[in-house]
Amino acid sequence: MRVLIGCLAAHQLLAHVVPSPWWLPDLTLIGLVLSVGKAPQRWAVLSLTVGCFAMLWMARWAGAIFLGYLLCGWAVGTLARWWDTADARIQGCLVLAAGAAMTLGLLWLDHLWSLPVLGLALARVLVTGGCTPLVRRLVDTKARR
Amino acid sequence: MRTPPRTVPILAVAVAALLVFHRPFRDLTLTFLRLPLTAVRAVAGVLLALPHLPSLAQENAALRARLAERQLESARLRELLRRTQQGQALTKAPAAPRGIVAMVIGRSTIPTQHTVVLNQGERQGLTVNSVILDAAGVTGRVIDLFPSSCLVMLVTDPESRIAASIERSRETGLLAGRGRGHCELIYLDAQADIQEGDRVVTAGLGGSFPKGLVLGKVTRVVRDEPSGSTSAWVSPAAHLGQLEEVLCLLPDATASAGARGEGRATR
Numbered sequence: 262m263r264v265l266i267g268c269l270a271a272h273q274l275l276a277h278v279v280p281s282p283w284w285l286p287d288l289t290l291i292g293l294v295l296s297v298g299k300a301p302q303r304w305a306v307l308s309l310t311v312g313c314f315a316m317l318w319m320a321r322w323a324g325a326i327f328l329g330y331l332l333c334g335w336a337v338g339t340l341a342r343w344w345d346t347a348d349a350r351i352q353g354c355l356v357l358a359a360g361a362a363m364t365l366g367l368l369w370l371d372h373l374w375s376l377p378v379l380g381l382a383l384a385r386v387l388v389t390g391g392c393t394p395l396v397r398r399l400v401d402t403k404a405r406r
Numbered sequence: 407m408r409t410p411p412r413t414v415p416i417l418a419v420a421v422a423a424l425l426v427f428h429r430p431f432r433d434l435t436l437t438f439l440r441l442p443l444t445a446v447r448a449v450a451g452v453l454l455a456l457p458h459l460p461s462l463a464q465e466n467a468a469l470r471a472r473l474a475e476r477q478l479e480s481a482r483l484r485e486l487l488r489r490t491q492q493g494q495a496l497t498k499a500p501a502a503p504r505g506i507v508a509m510v511i512g513r514s515t516i517p518t519q520h521t522v523v524l525n526q527g528e529r530q531g532l533t534v535n536s537v538i539l540d541a542a543g544v545t546g547r548v549i550d551l552f553p554s555s556c557l558v559m560l561v562t563d564p565e566s567r568i569a570a571s572i573e574r575s576r577e578t579g580l581l582a583g584r585g586r587g588h589c590e591l592i593y594l595d596a597q598a599d600i601q602e603g604d605r606v607v608t609a610g611l612g613g614s615f616p617k618g619l620v621l622g623k624v625t626r627v628v629r630d631e632p633s634g635s636t637s638a639w640v641s642p643a644a645h646l647g648q649l650e651e652v653l654c655l656l657p658d659a660t661a662s663a664g665a666r667g668e669g670r671a672t673r
Contacts, residue, residue, distance in 0.1 A: 272515050273443075273512065276513040276514070276515050277510075279647075280587075280647025280648065281586070281587055281647065282516065282517040282520070283586065285515065285517070289515060305414065305415040305418035305419065306414060306418055308418075313425065315515065315516065316432070317440060318512060318513065318514035318521045318522075319516065319519060319521070320514075320519045320521045320550075320557065320559050320563060320565065321519070323426070324426040326516065327426055331422060364517070367516065367517065368518065370518070371518045371519075371565075371585065373518060373564055373585050377586060378586055381517070381586055385517060
């Protein structure tokens with residue numbers, strides 16, 4: 262839970278610094294995947310926390326986005342039965358897949374299908390994917406201490 | 407064999423259902439969740455202000471001097487007004503619009519929803535559709551109210567729609583957010599008199615926004631001959647990426663500003 266809370270706080274702090282939310286890595290999702298990957302049995306509580314946090318700034322589609330995060334948490338928790346979701350590479354893949362699904366879902370909900378927006382969405386998924394190993398390394402370093 | 411406890415997932419799902427489908431419960435939860443944000447913001451504000459204390463003192467002294475000058479000027483103008491023959495008529499003009507200053511305590515982390523959370527709400531007199539400005543122009547409008555905070559939809563949000571006109575030519579259209587830092591002025595005539603660099607202001611139609619508030623500047627004009635329409639890309643005047651303090655126009659202020667056709671607001 263500490264990793265998740267840290268990621269949520271960092272995400273909000275970065276949102277104040279980065280002018281465009283498209284260039285902001287989805288630290289919320291990274292936190293969710295890392296936390297559920299480590300403790301799959303707690304997916305419900307972790308997803309609920311993330312959903313509540315995201316709802317703070319929602320102008321619309323609150324239910325849909327809340328359920329989206331819940332679904333991501335459930336999916337990672339379920340995949341943990343077959344895969345080692347604590348593994349860094351698997352976590353990276355899960356973040357990329359969940360990030361792409363959430364971003365495409367957001368575009369679909371708001372009917373934003375222009376080429377520049379798709380480019381920004383791709384950039385967001387890649388930035389999020391790129392940040393996953395960094396967050397993971399940070400978490401591991403803290404855990405070793 | 408001991409079965410694992412299922413209370414937590416069941417409770418979590420129940421709370422999730424309440425949050426999704428029960429609006430009062432959601433509002434109550436959000437009000438509680440936003441309390442730490444306000445506290446964190448206040449502490450961060452104090453810490454960030456510390457290095458600027460010496461320059462703040464100088465700036466404060468300069469501002470006091472300017473305030474004194476303005477007070478003198480105001481007194482002189484009042485006297486002139488009293489002496490003018492039309493003084494009586496001028497004093498009957500609507501009062502200058504009032505507003506309250508609010509701080510941004512949260513920003514959207516969802517890229518398709520351009521919203522911010524302010525630390526002023528229903529208790530301070532804000533209502534849904536209250537207009538929010540910064541020093542450069544219109545920022546957005548209140549879409550959700552809580553007792554001491556509110557959610558503001560920025561002009562760049564894909565759902566944002568504002569009746570707007572070109573200040574120079576008075577061509578009127580609809581300013582629509584496009585979800586990526588820019589807006590588009592749509593529903594303009596094919597032969598609309600519009601060019602790059604034109605200032606876009608609120609048209610004052612629809613009631614929410616007073617007439618004449620600055621929205622942004624035209625960066626590109628797109629003329630579509632086959633459909634007989636013109637649209638223009640508009641760069642918002644407000645610094646939406648670095649919002650810290652904003653001015654919220656109070657409902658009566660919005661009405662009086664609309665009547666005067668002015669975009670100025672006093673704190």
